[in-house]
Amino acid sequence: MKRYILKRLLLAVPVLFGITLITFFIIHLTPGGFTAVNMQMDIRTSPDSIERMRHLYGLDKPVISQYIDWFGRTITFNFGESFIDHRPVLHKVAERLPATLLLNILSLALVFFFGVILGVISAVKRNTAVDKIITVFTFIGYSIPTFWLALILMLFVSVKAGLLPVSGMVSIDFDYMTLPQKIGDLLSHLVLPLIVTSIGGLAYISRFVKSGMVEALSQQYVRAAYAKGLSRKTVLYRSALKNSLLPVITLLGMSVPGLIGGSFIFETIFAWPGMGRLAYESALSFDYPVIMGVVTMGAVLTLLGNLAADIAYAAVDPRIRYK
Amino acid sequence: MNKMMKAGLAVVILIVIAAVFAPVIAPQDYRKQDVSNRLMPPSKAHVMGTDELGRDVFSRLVRGTRVSITVGVLAVLISAVIGVLLGIIAGYFGGVIDNIIMRGVDIFLTVPTLFLILMLIVFLGPSVFNIVIIIGLTSWTDIARIVRAEVLYIKKLPYAEAAAVLGFKKRRIMFGHILPNAFAPVLVYITFGVSGAILAESGLSFLGLGVQPPEPSWGNILTSGKDYIDTAWWLVLYPGLSIFAAVFSFNLLGEGLRDYLNPKLDREG
Numbered sequence: 001m002k003r004y005i006l007k008r009l010l011l012a013v014p015v016l017f018g019i020t021l022i023t024f025f026i027i028h029l030t031p032g033g034f035t036a037v038n039m040q041m042d043i044r045t046s047p048d049s050i051e052r053m054r055h056l057y058g059l060d061k062p063v064i065s066q067y068i069d070w071f072g073r074t075i076t077f078n079f080g081e082s083f084i085d086h087r088p089v090l091h092k093v094a095e096r097l098p099a100t101l102l103l104n105i106l107s108l109a110l111v112f113f114f115g116v117i118l119g120v121i122s123a124v125k126r127n128t129a130v131d132k133i134i135t136v137f138t139f140i141g142y143s144i145p146t147f148w149l150a151l152i153l154m155l156f157v158s159v160k161a162g163l164l165p166v167s168g169m170v171s172i173d174f175d176y177m178t179l180p181q182k183i184g185d186l187l188s189h190l191v192l193p194l195i196v197t198s199i200g201g202l203a204y205i206s207r208f209v210k211s212g213m214v215e216a217l218s219q220q221y222v223r224a225a226y227a228k229g230l231s232r233k234t235v236l237y238r239s240a241l242k243n244s245l246l247p248v249i250t251l252l253g254m255s256v257p258g259l260i261g262g263s264f265i266f267e268t269i270f271a272w273p274g275m276g277r278l279a280y281e282s283a284l285s286f287d288y289p290v291i292m293g294v295v296t297m298g299a300v301l302t303l304l305g306n307l308a309a310d311i312a313y314a315a316v317d318p319r320i321r322y323k
Numbered sequence: 324m325n326k327m328m329k330a331g332l333a334v335v336i337l338i339v340i341a342a343v344f345a346p347v348i349a350p351q352d353y354r355k356q357d358v359s360n361r362l363m364p365p366s367k368a369h370v371m372g373t374d375e376l377g378r379d380v381f382s383r384l385v386r387g388t389r390v391s392i393t394v395g396v397l398a399v400l401i402s403a404v405i406g407v408l409l410g411i412i413a414g415y416f417g418g419v420i421d422n423i424i425m426r427g428v429d430i431f432l433t434v435p436t437l438f439l440i441l442m443l444i445v446f447l448g449p450s451v452f453n454i455v456i457i458i459g460l461t462s463w464t465d466i467a468r469i470v471r472a473e474v475l476y477i478k479k480l481p482y483a484e485a486a487a488v489l490g491f492k493k494r495r496i497m498f499g500h501i502l503p504n505a506f507a508p509v510l511v512y513i514t515f516g517v518s519g520a521i522l523a524e525s526g527l528s529f530l531g532l533g534v535q536p537p538e539p540s541w542g543n544i545l546t547s548g549k550d551y552i553d554t555a556w557w558l559v560l561y562p563g564l565s566i567f568a569a570v571f572s573f574n575l576l577g578e579g580l581r582d583y584l585n586p587k588l589d590r591e592g
Contacts, residue, residue, distance in 0.1 A: 155553075
């Protein structure tokens with residue numbers, strides 16, 4: 001097991017390196033990128049001060065050595081400071097991280113829990129009305145544009161019915177609340193974003209679990225378990241479900257980048273103070289150090305998610321470890 | 324053909340017809356403003372109401388079909404070409420080449436794709452052309468992996484080995500013998516890819532990073548809908564339904580195709 005983890009960690013190194021390479025070169029080589037903004041300052045700017053600017057940001061050095069400089073700083077999580085408010089990028093990302101993690105971890109838990117339940121029901125009641133309803137639901141779930149769903153929910157639940165807050169993460173008077181009130185306030189703000197984040201993944205996971213279950217139910221070991229006289233419940237949950245859950249672990253790991261990156265659209269709609277919205281805001285204001293920080297951090301989080309999934313998989317399935 | 328595929332195909336054909344014959348189908352000029360009739364609810368004159376400048380929403384949606392379908396199809400074609408090429412090269416040659424390509428795939432799978440798209444759009448500027456290129460360049464990894472898995476399997480089949488023994492050129496074996504037999508899963512992923520690209524485009528346009536007004540797209544009509552969400556529900560409902568219908572029918576078609584071509588799709592990895 002130790003060797004397996006070590007191997008996965010070593011494999012992550014070139015990927016991490018590649019991520020920094022892509023991030024850096026997109027920003028530095030695209031027209032409109034880092035260099036261009038500093039070049040097109042005010043028309044009255046003297047050539048002298050442009051030169052000073054270029055020197056300040058190291059733009060007078062060759063691109064390769066600029067990359068090496070940036071990479072050296074990045075691996076120590078020093079992304080420099082924001083162009084806009086001159087605060088360290090790491091602080092800006094760190095203060096957005098809790099909101100992103102809270103939403104995504106809760107959403108993953110919901111997706112996993114309900115996805116497995118729906119998938120199992122669908123597989124066990126295959127070709128019945130229940131299965132068909134679940135199938136239609138899952139189909140709608142992954143075809144519905146989430147930003148539209150967000151708008152519709154906001155319109156009916158928050159604006160018309162006034163049941164839940166429209167947007168944001170906490171109310172204005174959050175600081176003056178007691179602890180139970182604070183939790184309630186946070187939860188009420190979480191409901192709509194959670195529904196919107198989870199619906200696509202829910203559809204995906206439940207379909208996946210269903211096909212895994214259907215396959216598992218036709219396997220020899222399931223028949224053997226029945227032959228042994230085990231009850232239907234035991235066979236379903238002990239034998240079939242356990243095996244069909246294996247690939248779901250990988251799927252959960254792979255859904256991390258979608259959760260982090262995909263969130264910028266409805267983080268913007270719901271005014272949710274997460275990393276996605278930070279990326280969107282900093283991209284629009286050409287705040288390069290922040291963009292580079294957010295993308296790199298997002299990728300590192302994804303890498304960690306995948307790593308955790310791989311290790312979890314190896315822990316429950318010994319075949320993987322000895323490959 | 325199964326039921327799903329027929330239903331999906333029927334709607335897809337309808338959408339394509341709407342895109343091609345947009346000017347004939349639209350009852351009015353999609354650009355014609357009529358401020359005295361702004362934000363009118365659906366009526367006989369305007370079946371889906373009018374927007375904040377008094378333009379006919381139905382005509383704008385029909386016109387928007389063109390943009391969405393063009394972006395969807397072209398972006399997927401770009402990603403299919405890249406994915407098929409890299410997948411077939413990785414699968415056929417194996418070894419170091421395979422390793423390099425697959426690490427590249429890992430990298431693209433790790434960077435949140437939407438961040439990448441967001442970054443590129445902002446730097447290159449939002450336009451239909453840029454969106455097509457950017458979505459195409461960032462969504463080839465799935466196809467590359469599928470094709471590679473197919474090729475790994477096919478190249479061990481007797482006919483592919485026979486072709487190699489007969490001394491055919493590698494290029495001929497790859498593109499003449501292996502590729503046509505790996506085409507079924509590519510077709511399925513292309514179909515799913517179109518719905519993914521349509522979703523991406525409409526999401527970006529909704530945020531003002533995609534198709535720019537006055538050119539209408541399903542996403543940017545929804546942007547103005549958001550501002551009038553209290554008063555003009557038709558500006559929110561119909562563009563969203565259009566996106567949903569298109570994505571849903573392409574998914575249905577993909578799902579139907581997957582079942583239809585099933586025996587070829589059991590090998591993933």
